Amino acid sequence: MIEHADIDTELLPILDQVSDPEIPVLTILDMGVVRYAKIVDDEVMIKLTPTYSGCPAMDVITDDVEAAFEKAGYKVNIDLVLTPAWTTDWISEEGRDALEKYGIAPPLEADADKDALLGNKKIVKCTNCGSQNTKLVSQFGSTACKALFQCEDCQEPFDYFKCLK
């Protein structure tokens, strides 16, 4: 059950097959980018929202969603919506666990995030050894949604998924 979005239960298994092309361990349901999915007059109406405005994964995701529904025998109509704007709060619990196992530290609370990014507090946990003795290397990482951190104990560099509220 997804609380923040309006999705028909029978469509969940199909949506669950589509993953984020840049973070393949996350499905688009884990990411929280599916805002609406319902069958209206034989057609599946879907609303997706981008994580970041310039996210290049969005076109791929749209194509993949279309392909998944056509394969399942549905006609599909996809809309991109901007409001309400995506927030990292919509990443599911499973998604957060998957991120951490994949080597990306999941987003913290907004206030904590600010402290972490400004280097005031060491609260981002190393995804390799679990130490909190980590430092911010750059506010911008390999994609728009990530920052680059490094562990000062095991020296492992890792991505941190920036908090967006």
Place this chain on the structure above:
Amino acid sequence: MKENLYKYILGVADNSLILGQRMGELCGHGPSLETDIACTNISLDLFGQVRSYYQYAAKIAGDGRTEDDIAMLRKEHEYVNVLLVEQPNTDFAYIMARQFLFDVYHLLFLQELEKSKDLTLSAIAKKSIKEVSYHQRFSSDWIKRLGDGTDESHKKMQDAIDDLWTYTDELFHKTEADKAMVKEGIGVDVTNLKDNYYQIIISVLEEATLSIPELKYFQKGGKQGIHTEHLGYLLSDLQYMQRTYPNMEW
């Protein structure tokens, strides 16, 4: 066609397009890997926002032009970005100073645009605020790091601020489209942002041990399509593919 709304959107979007292009020029040329990635990330955010604006402008124009046509096929004098954002990439201090002087304005502007009666503009603003907050944090950090750094970095940052200061006042000039849109509750009255803008800028500059330029004469013209020589060179790069291979798509 809603002429004023169309013009208004271009006035907002062109700033981000041109600054996005400037930051994108740094791809593979940033002073370090991390700053290179940061600058191109900022560029990507701006281009993403710009797509939303131009898609909306294309819908309003309703004459078959697409977002790409609007972004890529106008002539130099048809771009209405402020002069600040078209200034060239010289050294990294200059690039960060330009970014900072725009970011502070951009965030204040978006916070007002979010209240627009136009729901599309309000939605784009809401989305962009989250991204631009990170930009401002990044550029403010560099103002402080370089300003309060070595003698050399301090000098470069002071020179950059002194040089770019002359382009800041134009941010707060109202165009005819601005006036019409403010009246309808759609546009932002940019003159109201001015005090707040300089207050934020000055507090960061002071923290960075930089002095505030004392200037009485400011450059303007970009909003009327009268640009510095730098824009033409930028556009020849930006428009190259679309002009050489008309109608090509990504």
